[in-house]
Amino acid sequence: MAGHVPISTGVSAILTVLAATTGAKAVxxxxxxxxxxxxxxxxxxxxxxxxxxxxxxxxxxxxxxxFLTAAGHPSSRFRLIAGTPLEVLPKLRDGAYDIVFINGDKLEYVEYVAGALRLLRHGGLLIVHDVLWNNTVADPSAEGDETIIIREALEAVTQSESYTQSLLPVGNGLLVAVKH
Structure with missing residues (x-):
């Protein structure tokens, strides 16, 4: 898994708290x-x-x-879908999810954010990981592809009347937005 960094301990703790707070049953x-x-x-x-x-x-x-099986979670509690997210997301049920967590290909964040709105129930949470992207997102001189796309995804959420959001400075940045 070279080149991939797992979520930080802080992000992990926040995800657990958000799932518990919302009573999440479908993520x-x-x-x-x-x-x-x-x-x-x-x-x-x-x-x-x-x-x-x-x-x-x-x-x-x-x-x-x-990893999940070793942690004691039966396979009946998770669906692991190997596929291109932009092809799989449209096949998931509208309004069926309590939480949508985005931590995939940064260059597709805008499309993931757009798809999440349809998937979330009212009161559901959109959680976007790596939104500070190594401190480049807030730097106007940073023009990397990932940086630009993450900025566009953040703007899509903040400009949407469908969400109330907050940026948490934990890990590499976490955007949490509740769907109205």
Whole structure:
């Protein structure tokens, strides 16, 4: 999993608290990696919570399956979907999710944010990871592709009348938005 960084301990704690606070029973995440965020969500969800995780890299899915199973979570509580998130997200049910967590390909963040609005129930949370992107997002002179796309995704959320949001300076930045 070279080049990929798992979520920080702080981000993991926030995800657990948000899942518990909202009483989340259905979570979808874009970007599985080894399953650390999935485990954080499970720690906050009740015993009947179901997690759907999408990742284009099948190796990430296999690692996550081993990790979640070793942590005692039966496979009936998670759906690991190996596929391109932009192809999978439109197939998920409208308004069926309590939380949508975005931690996939940064260059597709705008599309993920757009898709999340349809997937979330009213009162559901959109959580976007890495929104400070190594302190480049707030730097007007930074013009990297990921930086520009993350700025556009943040703007889409802040300009939307569908969300109330807050940026948390934990890990590499976490945007949390509640759908009205």
């Amino acid at each position: 979808v995440e874009v970007g599985t990696l080894m399953g650390a965020s999935a485990l954080a969500f499970f720690d906050g969800m009740g015993k009947d919570g179901i997690l759907t995780s999408i990742d284009a890299d099948a190796e990430h899915q296999l690692a996550a399956r081993r």
